[in-house]
Amino acid sequence: MSETVIAAPVRSDAVVSLGRQVRDPWFVAGASIYLLFLMVALFADVIPSNPPKDILFLADGRLAAALKPGWEFPLGTTTSGCDIFSQLVHGARSALVVGTSAAVVVVSVGTLVGLFAGYFGGWIDALLMRLADIALGLPLLPSVIVLAAFLGPSTWNVVLAISVLLWPNSARIIRAQVMSLRERAYIEAARAAGSSDLSILFRHIAPNILPIALLFGSIAVGWAILTEASVSFLGFSDPDTTTWGFMLQDAYVSQALSRGLFNWFVPPGICIVLLVSAGFFISRGYEQLLFPRLRD
Amino acid sequence: MTLPPVSQTDYISRETRPGYDVPPLLSVRDLRVSYRTASGDVHAVDGVSFDVRQAEMVGLVGESGCGKTTAARALTGVMAGNARVTSGSILFTGRDILNYGVEEMRAVRWREISFVPQSAMNSLDPVYRVEQQMREVLRRGGIRGRPAGERTIELLDMVGLGTDVLRLFPHQLSGGMRQRVAIALALALDPLLVVADEPVTALDVIVQREVLDTLRDLQKRLRLAVIMITHDISVVAYCCDSIVVMYAGQVVESGPSATVLGAPAHPYTMGLCNAFPDLERAADLLVPIQGSPPDLHDTPAGCRFAPRCPFAIDRCAQEIPPLMETDAGHKVACWRDTEAPILRARATEAATWMR
Amino acid sequence: MSGRALLRRLGQMLFVLWVVTTFLFFLFRMMPGSPLAAYIDTSMTQEQQTILLHQFGLDRPLYEQYALYLFNLLQGSLGFSFIYKESVGSVLLTALPNTLLLTLSSLLIAYAFGIVAGAFLAARRGTWIEAVSLPFVLASRALPEFWLGMVLLAVLSFSFGLFPAGGATSPGASFPNAFARYASLDFLHHLALPALTQAIFLQGLPLLLMRSNMLEVMQEEFVVMSRMKGLSEWSIIIRHAARNALLPVATALALGIGSSIGGNVVVESVFSWPGLGRRLVEAVSASDYPLAQGAFLMIATAQVVMNCVADLVYATLDPRVGRR
Numbered sequence: 004m005s006e007t008v009i010a011a012p013v014r015s016d017a018v019v020s021l022g023r024q025v026r027d028p029w030f031v032a033g034a035s036i037y038l039l040f041l042m043v044a045l046f047a048d049v050i051p052s053n054p055p056k057d058i059l060f061l062a063d064g065r066l067a068a069a070l071k072p073g074w075e076f077p078l079g080t081t082t083s084g085c086d087i088f089s090q091l092v093h094g095a096r097s098a099l100v101v102g103t104s105a106a107v108v109v110v111s112v113g114t115l116v117g118l119f120a121g122y123f124g125g126w127i128d129a130l131l132m133r134l135a136d137i138a139l140g141l142p143l144l145p146s147v148i149v150l151a152a153f154l155g156p157s158t159w160n161v162v163l164a165i166s167v168l169l170w171p172n173s174a175r176i177i178r179a180q181v182m183s184l185r186e187r188a189y190i191e192a193a194r195a196a197g198s199s200d201l202s203i204l205f206r207h208i209a210p211n212i213l214p215i216a217l218l219f220g221s222i223a224v225g226w227a228i229l230t231e232a233s234v235s236f237l238g239f240s241d242p243d244t245t246t247w248g249f250m251l252q253d254a255y256v257s258q259a260l261s262r263g264l265f266n267w268f269v270p271p272g273i274c275i276v277l278l279v280s281a282g283f284f285i286s287r288g289y290e291q292l293l294f295p296r297l298r299d
Numbered sequence: 300m301t302l303p304p305v306s307q308t309d310y311i312s313r314e315t316r317p318g319y320d321v322p323p324l325l326s327v328r329d330l331r332v333s334y335r336t337a338s339g340d341v342h343a344v345d346g347v348s349f350d351v352r353q354a355e356m357v358g359l360v361g362e363s364g365c366g367k368t369t370a371a372r373a374l375t376g377v378m379a380g381n382a383r384v385t386s387g388s389i390l391f392t393g394r395d396i397l398n399y400g401v402e403e404m405r406a407v408r409w410r411e412i413s414f415v416p417q418s419a420m421n422s423l424d425p426v427y428r429v430e431q432q433m434r435e436v437l438r439r440g441g442i443r444g445r446p447a448g449e450r451t452i453e454l455l456d457m458v459g460l461g462t463d464v465l466r467l468f469p470h471q472l473s474g475g476m477r478q479r480v481a482i483a484l485a486l487a488l489d490p491l492l493v494v495a496d497e498p499v500t501a502l503d504v505i506v507q508r509e510v511l512d513t514l515r516d517l518q519k520r521l522r523l524a525v526i527m528i529t530h531d532i533s534v535v536a537y538c539c540d541s542i543v544v545m546y547a548g549q550v551v552e553s554g555p556s557a558t559v560l561g562a563p564a565h566p567y568t569m570g571l572c573n574a575f576p577d578l579e580r581a582a583d584l585l586v587p588i589q590g591s592p593p594d595l596h597d598t599p600a601g602c603r604f605a606p607r608c609p610f611a612i613d614r615c616a617q618e619i620p621p622l623m624e625t626d627a628g629h630k631v632a633c634w635r636d637t638e639a640p641i642l643r644a645r646a647t648e649a650a651t652w653m654r
Numbered sequence: 655m656s657g658r659a660l661l662r663r664l665g666q667m668l669f670v671l672w673v674v675t676t677f678l679f680f681l682f683r684m685m686p687g688s689p690l691a692a693y694i695d696t697s698m699t700q701e702q703q704t705i706l707l708h709q710f711g712l713d714r715p716l717y718e719q720y721a722l723y724l725f726n727l728l729q730g731s732l733g734f735s736f737i738y739k740e741s742v743g744s745v746l747l748t749a750l751p752n753t754l755l756l757t758l759s760s761l762l763i764a765y766a767f768g769i770v771a772g773a774f775l776a777a778r779r780g781t782w783i784e785a786v787s788l789p790f791v792l793a794s795r796a797l798p799e800f801w802l803g804m805v806l807l808a809v810l811s812f813s814f815g816l817f818p819a820g821g822a823t824s825p826g827a828s829f830p831n832a833f834a835r836y837a838s839l840d841f842l843h844h845l846a847l848p849a850l851t852q853a854i855f856l857q858g859l860p861l862l863l864m865r866s867n868m869l870e871v872m873q874e875e876f877v878v879m880s881r882m883k884g885l886s887e888w889s890i891i892i893r894h895a896a897r898n899a900l901l902p903v904a905t906a907l908a909l910g911i912g913s914s915i916g917g918n919v920v921v922e923s924v925f926s927w928p929g930l931g932r933r934l935v936e937a938v939s940a941s942d943y944p945l946a947q948g949a950f951l952m953i954a955t956a957q958v959v960m961n962c963v964a965d966l967v968y969a970t971l972d973p974r975v976g977r978r
Contacts, residue, residue, distance in 0.1 A: 140670040140958040142916025152938045232798050233920045260808040272801035279796035377882045408884030421875035
């Protein structure tokens with residue numbers, strides 16, 4: 004009997020519904036926005052004519068400062084003479100890099116923790132959940148600020164700090180999923196057939212967790228971009244990179260608000276909103292994923 | 300909005316047993332209810348007619364999907380969003396409640412027609428205690444304060460519960476206790492008619508019997524009319540005065556229980572009697588009826604039971620038999636009703652039902 | 655909640671607090687500069703330096719320093735701020751009410767609006783109202799708070815002059831006592847924009863949560879039953895549906911208080927609001943380690959405590975939890 008019992012990985016409803024989601028208008032909208040920004044980021048060097056940090060001068064030698072949007076400068080210039088449009092485009096690149104890398108780390112760590120904690124239970128679970136409690140107890144932005152200040156202002160330190168604090172959210176959800184999957188009949192069958200724990204974990208359970216992990220990833224990208232923007236705005240990120248948050252900080256500090264230079268500080272914000280919303284649109288189960296700390 | 304007064308005297312001053320010369324409390328005629336679905340309309344109730352007399356317990360029996368719950372819900376006016384009553388009439392105490400407006404119907408609900416749900420676990424609001432839920436219902440009848448408290452205790456006593464349940468939340472009660480609370484709630488405003496939707500299906504056999512005894516006892520004492528919806532014919536046999544048997548959205552047989560169960564005239568009823576163990580008698584024969592009910596998207600031309608009927612003849616597939624009265628109060632919809640005694644004899648043999 | 659479960663939850667809270675304080679202790683000791691740099695700055699007088707040296711045992715072995723650190727912490731003594739030239743405790747205590755008032759007022763507005771709007775949207779399921787509103791609500795969750803603050807500041811303050819540009823009170827204003835200060839029109843006028851900004855940012859969560867809960871609850875059997883009981887629509891929606899739908903929202907509120915105190919950081923910076931977040935940013939920028947440590951600790955404590963309160967609130971409101 005045991006030779007004929009082959010525990011084949013069974014597709015859970017989550018995977019099937021992921022396929023259906025592709026035709027959902029929300030999903031299409033989100034994916035299109037992502038695609039658009041991806042294109043912009045990839046061709047950042049080619050689209051705008053001026054490098055983002057270059058101080059530019061007009062034909063008559065004056066500083067091209069605080070110019071209104073026009074043909075040469077689609078979004079005008081900053082008070083120090085930099086091309087806003089160029090900065091915006093390059094900012095897309097940073098945003099996607101930061102967002103994606105942070106999301107990848109958060110989701111990977113969260114998934115692994117969730118898998119192990121949920122499947123093995125016992126002291127592993129207790130230990131990992133204690134760690135999660137601690138990470139969740141720390142206030143997000145202040146911790147990122149302190150860590151970034153401690154580790155030095157660089158984009159990667161910010162990514163690291165964000166990852167350290169955001170992994171528990173995905174870990175908890177995945178852990179809950181794993182715990183319910185663990186009791187299913189086909190897992191019992193696999194165990195009876197002699198599969199090792201790790202094999203069961205990665206061959207049978209992980210594929211069913213993947214859709215949720217991916218959906219969480221798309222939201223994590225948004226969170227990471229928002230956090231990075233806030234940190235940059237406060238001045239704790241690398242001043243040499245061009246990020247939207249940094250643009251906003253520059254604008255704020257240069258009195259763009261009182262001078263009414265809307266062309267400077269409105270576009271970066273809109274871009275952030277679009278990109279982060281795209282993440283929410285893609286994940287149809289946004290409600291469940293946005294409120295991970297509440298009763299599972 | 301003034302409503303015509305319910306002339307209770309018309310109904311109470313008559314005999315203590317349901318008699319057939321008195322106008323019925325509830326008269327359903329040719330009721331049709333459809334559900335609008337993505338794949339077309341489902342004609343869940345397709346021409347159902349039956350009567351309920353005062354102080355009578357009527358069993359509405361049939362398998363899942365035959366339309367019994369839909370028909371009963373149509374009485375209360377609270378149905379699923381995509382359900383529509385397409386034709387027919389419901390006369391309750393002589394009033395056409397099917398055409399009542401929202402507020403008129405709301406006034407009738409619970410005060411005159413109340414409902415005992417299938418599973419009280421989900422039907423009781425989990426965040427309110429039993430006492431609060433009872434008082435809420437009594438408020439509808441204008442009973443508040445001390446009188447409400449007294450009435451609450453009286454009602455609980457009627458269903459065999461003590462005052463200790465008052466402070467409890469629904470999840471703290473056992474299944475049987477919850478069902479009793481549901482019954483107490485249904486009786487709170489002294490309704491004329493109680494519709495009980497599978498009230499004991501979710502309970503284990505012993506508790507089932509206790510709850511049925513309580514219900515039957517109350518029904519007799521308070522002279523309530525009760526419609527007991529169930530798929531279990533033994534429940535009907537145990538406590539109902541008359542039976543209405545439904546199949547695929549239509550009534551196939553109706554009449555006093557003794558007659559219908561003792562001498563069923565419709566093959567479906569005969570099959571049902573075979574298929575269920577009895578609470579009172581040991582089951583000699585448990586034979587299920589082969590096959591399954593038709594898809595209610597289409598309305599077939601002939602008798603709906605014909606495909607599964609061991610006694611079907613050609614005429615059955617071509618014309619729907621009308622519901623006709625054979626003896627006093629006993630109605631059946633079958634072309635071969637005159638041959639009923641012979642068919643009954645053959646129905647008791649297992650071989651008849653095996654194809 | 656049973657006594658044992660309560661104690662366990664409190665114990666968990668204390669454990670997290672302990673870990674955070676210990677972590678901070680080690681983190682700040684490893685800041686660039688000598689280990690003394692965590693407490694002592696060259697701008698201090700010799701006398702002050704000696705006092706601090708003694709108080710925090712900066713010349714003693716590590717474990718003694720740690721013990722002294724905890725001991726001082728429990729007494730509320732966090733060191734001496736380099737920037738403000740006063741004890742960290744007093745700086746924070748002045749800043750705390752500002753943050754609390756900002757947090758509480760914005761949460762109040764956000765939740766009041768969110769709950770009502772959420773219930774409303776649930777009732778308008780499938781209509782064009784829902785189709786148009788939902789993207790906006792989702793977008794509101796994607797807004798960078800500080801950017802929203804900047805836009806509001808630019809439009810309402812600089813362009814239209816309706817609100818002050820920053821700070822908690824007008825420069826030069828004086829008040830007889832603290833209460834008069836916080837209740838003054840001047841203060842409220844200054845509070846308006848930051849609170850509004852924060853509220854717009856926060857309302858998405860209660861709104862979506864309430865809407866989602868209402869949709870679920872309206873499908874429940876007991877809601878259908880209450881309709882059969884002939885209860886009024888009002889009674890059904892408010893007493894039954896909303897009452898059940900509110901439970902998770904109440905928990906979210908408690909959690910929201912905790913996380914908003916820390917999340918205020920950017921709003922406080924945009925509006926120059928003199929709260930804990932602002933102090934933290936100032937301290938970190940200026941390498942004022944004692945103040946940074948103190949501010950962070952206060953914010954973290956608030957969050958951990960409110961997480962615990964959130965659990966207790968939920969247990970109390972939902973009779974199904976913890977009564978066994």
